[in-house]
Amino acid sequence: MRRWIVYGASLVVSVFFLWLALRDVPLAEVWAGIQRAEIFWILVSFAGVVGAQLTRAVRWRGLLDNRIPLGKTFHILNVMMMLNQVPLRVGELARVLLATRSGVPVVTAATSIVVERLIDIVMVVLLLAFALSRLPNVDPLVVQTAALFGVAAVAGFIVLILFARYPAFAHRLLTWIEARLPFLKRVNLVRRLEEMIDGLKPLTHLGHATHAILWTLIAWAFSLATFYAVQRSLTLVGYDMWLAGALTVPLVAFSIAIPVTVASLGPFQGAVRIGAQAFGIPAVDASTLGFLFHGVTVITYSVWGVIGLLALGVSLRDVMSAEKTETAA
Numbered sequence: 001m002r003r004w005i006v007y008g009a010s011l012v013v014s015v016f017f018l019w020l021a022l023r024d025v026p027l028a029e030v031w032a033g034i035q036r037a038e039i040f041w042i043l044v045s046f047a048g049v050v051g052a053q054l055t056r057a058v059r060w061r062g063l064l065d066n067r068i069p070l071g072k073t074f075h076i077l078n079v080m081m082m083l084n085q086v087p088l089r090v091g092e093l094a095r096v097l098l099a100t101r102s103g104v105p106v107v108t109a110a111t112s113i114v115v116e117r118l119i120d121i122v123m124v125v126l127l128l129a130f131a132l133s134r135l136p137n138v139d140p141l142v143v144q145t146a147a148l149f150g151v152a153a154v155a156g157f158i159v160l161i162l163f164a165r166y167p168a169f170a171h172r173l174l175t176w177i178e179a180r181l182p183f184l185k186r187v188n189l190v191r192r193l194e195e196m197i198d199g200l201k202p203l204t205h206l207g208h209a210t211h212a213i214l215w216t217l218i219a220w221a222f223s224l225a226t227f228y229a230v231q232r233s234l235t236l237v238g239y240d241m242w243l244a245g246a247l248t249v250p251l252v253a254f255s256i257a258i259p260v261t262v263a264s265l266g267p268f269q270g271a272v273r274i275g276a277q278a279f280g281i282p283a284v285d286a287s288t289l290g291f292l293f294h295g296v297t298v299i300t301y302s303v304w305g306v307i308g309l310l311a312l313g314v315s316l317r318d319v320m321s322a323e324k325t326e327t328a329a
Contacts, residue, residue, distance in 0.1 A: 017266025033288035041233035048226030075308035082305025131247035164200035248275030
């Protein structure tokens with residue numbers, strides 16, 4: 001019953017956001033725009049998604065200290081992305097479970113994901129700050145705020161790494177804060193701090209940090225190239241396509257973080273429409289772009305996710321059953 005409630009709520013959320021994204025947009029024109037897309041650039045966009053996944057697999061393998069072969073990390077990531085299309089985004093748990101089948105400790109697998117997410121959050125904030133600062137006719141206050149958030153994200157990330165490098169200092173600072181704000185003890189900040197420190201330990205080593213940051217930049221370059229190719233497929237003109245990607249792709253990253261949706265349908269299209277219309281793209285073209293970009297990613301994740309299951313020698317039922325058992329435990 002609980003599962004069906006979640007599925008029903010996810011459908012409602014997706015329909016609501018889809019309605020917001022498509023208001024005043026004729027669906028017939030959106031479908032006609034998709035049909036006119038140039039097949040060459042669509043194929044390039046499919047290759048871009050695969051490239052992004054492959055480079056993220058290289059990054060994750062490094063964070064796992066090369067305990068898993070690259071091919072296996074690639075397949076595990078693809079299975080994760082396929083399962084993330086299901087409500088509640090169960091793919092991350094599947095990634096941990098599949099990694100443990102290859103001999104990686106649960107804590108190591110989980111903390112590597114924490115590191116990935118922290119680095120990606122910094123990248124999202126930096127891209128948004130850069131794109132907003134370059135947009136025409138933007139209020140200077142918005143530009144200054146975006147720049148401030150970008151600097152704060154980098155500074156905060158550096159501070160977190162320093163905490164991981166010098167945990168004793170972090171604990172003393174937390175003790176000092178809790179002594180002056182006693183109500184904070186109710187949320188068990190000590191445990192949260194220890195979890196964060198464990199997750200960031202790989203980045204306290206220069207080699208691991210350089211590897212993670214370098215492959216993060218390459219992976220996001222592939223993501224931007226994918227969006228660029230989708231734009232080219234629709235022959236959109238009159239604006240900076242790369243800058244549009246720097247704004248829209250991070251907005252999409254925020255949108256897919258909503259766990260209660262069906263394959264991020266609705267929030268994804270809304271994020272693309274907001275980003276595209278910021279560059280003067282008409283609503284119909286912006287909506288077409290959202291559906292096409294979403295379709296490319298979902299199809300790629302689904303195809304390569306099935307390939308990943310076959311390559312790993314597991315079934316979807318096995319993975320889902322293991323997830324339910326782990327969740328119940």
